[in-house]
Amino acid sequence: MNIAMNPTQTKASAGTVAKPAPSSIIFDKVSVVFETAKLTAVSEFSLNIAPGEFVSIVGPSGCGKTTLLNFAAGLLPSSAGRGTMLVNGKPPVTGSHDVAYMLARDALAPWRTALGNAELGTEVRGVPAEKRRARALDLLEKVGLKGFEDAYPKALSQGMRQRVALARTFSLDSPILLMDEPFGALDAQTKLQLEDVLLSLWQRERRTVLFITHDLSEAVSMSDRVIVMSSRPGRIIADVPITLGRPRSVRALQKEAHYHELYSQVWSRLEEGLSQ
C-alpha cells in the first residue's frame, strides 16, 4: 500500500524513480561557529544530496555531524551558520513541513498509545483526523506493531518504541528525512531488524534521507553514499559511493563480500581522518 503524498512533493511513486534536477539538500561551504563557546563545530562543509538519495554522515563523536543535521532542521540560531544551506530549495526553517526529523531517543509521549504517538506528528501538522488515523495504522502494521496499537509506551520494549517513532516519522509526508542516530541506543540484533524496517519503508517511496551515525556498518549497509568526516572542526575527508544493489536486506548483507570490502574502504578513510 502506498502512502498518499502531496503530489508536488512526490518525486517517486513506488517502483519508478524519477530524478528531478535540483538537489534536495545543499550545503555550500557551510561553517557553524558557536560564538559564546568560541567553538568552530564545522568548517567549510559542502555536500549536495539528490532527491531520493540516502546519504549517511559518519565521523568521530564531536565532529559536528549532529550540528549539520540540526542546521538543516532549522534548530540552530541563525547567527551560528555561515555559507549557503538549502533544504528543498529554501533556507532551513524550524518546523518546515519539507522535513521530518527523528531523534536518537524515541521521544514518545508516555500518555499516548502507540497509535496516538504514530499520529502525533500528522496531528500537529494539521492532517485531518481520518486520514492521519489510516496512515498511522498502516505504518504501525508496516513496522511490525499490528496488535500493539493501544499499548502505552511503558509496555513496549526499546526496539518497539523506536518502531513507533519510525511510524510517527514516516506518517509525515515530508520529502526529506533527517535522522540523528535513530538506532544508537539499541542492541546489535534489534538494530539490524530496525535498519531493515527503515529500508523497507524508504524503498517504497524513496524520500531523501540524511542519516547521522557513528556506526560504520549501519552507514554502509543502508546508504547510497557515505560521507566520512574528520574530528573537530569537521571537514569531509571522503565521499564513498556504496555500490550495493537495491532493494537490500541489511541482515543478508552481513554475509556478502562486497559489503565487507566497502566497509573496510570506509573504515580506512575514517582511520586516516582520526590520525590527522
Add this chain to the structure above:
Amino acid sequence: MTDERMWGSGKIWAARLVLLAVFFVFWEWAANSKLVDPILIGRPTGIVQYLWQEVFVTQSLLSDFYWSMGGTVIAFVLGSVSGVLVGMLFVTSPTTEAVFNPIFTALNAMPRLALAPLFIIWFGLGLGSKVAVGVSLTFFIVLTSTVAGGRGVNPDHITLARTLGASESQIFRKFVLPSAVPVIFNGLRLGLVFALLGVIGAELFASEHGLGQTLSVLAASFKTDGVFGIIFLLSMIGVGISWGMTSLENRLLRWR
C-alpha cells in the same frame, strides 16, 4: 501461588485485628480500673456509644459532617482551580512568575491557621471564613506542583514539537500540559487533605456549624468520648479522601 498469597494477606489481617482488639481491651480496662483517669482518655465503649447516638439516633453529627465536607469541597475546588490556572500562567510567562514569586513565597510562609481569626472578622462565623482558610492552604500547594509539573517537560518533546512546526499553544496543549498532569495530581491529593485541615482548623476557632466546632465544644466540657469519636470520624474522612484520589488517579493515569 495465589492461594498462598491470599492466605498470607488473611494472616496479616488477622494479626491486625488481634492487635487492635488487644489495644482497645487494654484501653477499656485502663479507664475502668482508673489506672488512667477516663476524663483524660475516655473509654472505647463510650466512644462507640457516642458515635452511635449522634450519628444514627439524633443524627446531629450528620449535619456537622455536611457543613464540614461542603466547606472542604468548595475550598478545594476554588483553591485548586486557581492554583492550576496561576501555575500555568507562571509556566508560560516566566516574567509574571519573577514578579509574583517572592510575594507568593512570603504569603505561603505565613502560618495560615493564624489567619483564621482575621478571616472570621472578614467573612463571619459561617462557611465563608472556613472556605477562606482552606483556599489559602490548597492554592499554594496546587500552584507549586503545577509549576513543577509544567517545568518538568521532556526537552526531547520540545525539540520534536519544534521540528514538527508546532505553535506555542500546541506545544502547551500537546506536550507541556499532559506531562504536568501526574505532578499536578500529587498536588491535588495533598490539596484536598489540606482543604479539610483548613476548614476543620477554622471551625475550631469559632463557628456556627461543623465537626471542628462540635469538637471544640466537647473538649471545653471534657466530653472526652465525644472528642475521640470526632477525631475518629475525621481520620476516616482523611482515609476516604486519600483512597478516592488514588483510585481516581489510577483510572485517569493508566499510562504511567
